[in-house]
Amino acid sequence: MSDTESFFGDPDPIFADKELLRVSHLPEGDRIIGREKELGNLANAIKDAKRGGTPNNVLIYGKTGTGKSLCSKYITRDLTEAAADNGVHVDVAYIDCFQDSTETQVVRTIAKSFNDRDETGVTVPVSGVSTSDYYRRLWKIVDARLDVGIIILDEIDKLEDDNILMQLSRAAEAEKVNDSTLGIIGISNKIRYKESLNERVKSSLSERDLVFPPYDANQLRAILSSRADAFREGVLDDEVIPKVAALAAKEHGDARKAIGILRYTGEIADEHSDDRVRIEYVDEAHDREEEARLAELIGKQPEHSKYLLQGLALQIQQSTDPDVMIPSKQVYSAYEVVCEREGTDPLKIRRVRDLLSELAFLSLIEQDRKGRGKGKGAHTVNRLVDAPELVVEACKSV
DNA sequence: CCTCCACAGGAATTTGCGGGGT
């Protein structure tokens, strides 16, 4: 900043309303683009809830950033309002199964989000209660407060246990709840998810199936254009949106990513004190978006998983070959060094093996099994998916 | 195709935590 007057006083030269480019931003109905048919199907599946009837359970498939969560949130909000006009009390619980992956965590979070202590007199403690107790409390809350409870289970394929699905889908027939009814909207990235369920759950959970296809470049362009008001008038070059849309379409048709890249493009322009958002900034914005994703994923990992990633990164950086695979035992030694530096006691190797395979499941590392010859046994070797420098950077932030 | 063993990974057990019940 060269002149002192522009520290805080001046309006943002690039952005008029940055909120429009947040991923959490929930647009109005006419701003959801290219999903008219899907919204219609979804609305149709749960419409009975408007009059207090039982909604159909729905399973939604589609890759990340195809608008699954967005449409579910939008349509259930709409439903809640429409039902309220009919004097029907509908409430929606949104569960991210990536965060809450065990049965107990899920019941607890549902109970918590439906609960209103003043109305029900029921508390939902974070711990100290058994799973069945959480269920008891949940049924009590639902009966006391709601006519219809809609439960959105996002990333449902990350659930470790499908007992919760059994309980929820059969709550009404098992007379766990009396005057109320429940509807489940399951959201999965994996098309084949349904096959992994047992028959009972499968038939009750997927009364309706919906598939959300990836967005094509035209749709992405329309989505980005609809959020172009985020920028001040005239600062956004005409070629920027088509280029961002083309990049995102080429990769996965991920709208969230496209919006992220557009936001970073604006931020980079701002950092250059440029008063125009130029096409030249798009590639760097693309890189930045990927780094941010990595940092977000790593940030959510437990402390010791981060130390492991750092240890592995360290070993890889010491080697001349960038594609080396490090045996788990060596990763463990490097990890012990990192722990020493951080002043923490290292976990035992058995636990570390479990953490490593979790990291592999998240595609943060890749594992492979190698034998070492007669009488030498077989072992697992590890490698980072992303560049070591990026990983170390991501571990330090947060 | 067989062999051999260090390591993988399943199962049982302990530890730590944060609540209820009394």
Added chain:
DNA sequence: ACCCCGCAAATTCCTGTGGAGG
């Protein structure tokens, strides 16, 4: 204030096996 319970994380114990070299 005390003890006890259930869960999740971590540890301990232990058996089974992947796969290069023979």
